[in-house]
Amino acid sequence: MKTKAIQSFVAATLVIATCTNGRAETILFESATLGLNGMSWQNVFDRVVLAVNVTNSSYQGVRFELTQPVVTTQVGGHFVAPPNSDSVFFAAIVELDNAIDFPDSEDLSTPDVLGTNLLAFPEPSGEVWADLELSLNPGWYALVFGSGLFGASGTGGAIRNSIGIDSPDYIGFQSGFGWGARVPGKRFVIKGTIVPEPTSFVLAFSASLFLLAQKRSHRI
Missing domain, CATH: 2.60.120 (Jelly Rolls)
Known part of the structure; x- marks a missing residue:
């Protein structure tokens, strides 16, 4: 479940980043x-x-x-x-x-x-x-x-x-x-x-993803 949640989180982040960077x-x-x-x-x-x-x-x-x-x-x-x-x-x-x-x-x-x-x-x-x-x-x-x-x-x-x-x-x-x-x-x-410059929203998502991955690695 945790792996699936992380994959969903990554997918959502990539979609938002792609939409943000559309020119x-x-x-x-x-x-x-x-x-x-x-x-x-x-x-x-x-x-x-x-x-x-x-x-x-x-x-x-x-x-x-x-x-x-x-x-x-x-x-x-x-x-x-x-x-x-x-x-x-x-x-x-x-x-x-x-x-x-x-x-x-x-x-x-x-x-x-x-x-x-x-x-x-x-x-x-x-x-x-x-x-x-x-x-x-x-x-x-x-x-x-x-x-x-x-x-x-x-x-x-x-x-x-x-x-x-x-x-x-x-x-x-x-x-x-x-x-x-x-x-x-x-x-x-x-x-x-x-x-475009990366928006604060995308940066916040990326930071959250990094923290989530870090927490998961410490539990293994």
Whole structure:
């Protein structure tokens, strides 16, 4: 009976721990709300909507801070490209030292670049996504989009018709000028899951299980 009770206790603890550690994908960071999409490259050319270049000589990004461990799953944003053009561009997550730091290299070749992937500019404009799974600890990071690296050679733009959320800190790179601050209005997003900490309830169950096992061993 005692052995069966312990087995039941272990099973209950594992079920509770599994439920507690279940993680649902959520938006970990978004620089701005999604503005009107479906905008054409001609709309950009005619200045019906504002946009900034995303090319092999002009990268666009934003700093963001994490206050707890996460696992990223996707990155993306609101972009547009000329019709019938090469549409491939890159996304990268870069580790920063602090809230005013920039990536360590112009060509994103240094170890602070934690992960990259490719995505495609849409036409007309819309949100596009790239899978990018990284385990990130609390700290400062940058999400950067560009071309000319990591197999990307497309040309397009990041739409600037969004309202910023919590004063996003946009950065970017321009060939010949390096890294610096950039204009607002762009929507860049990171999706993922928050890594949960063990709850006190599960810890209490585990402690009780240990004590029960200890008492049983002393009786043998």
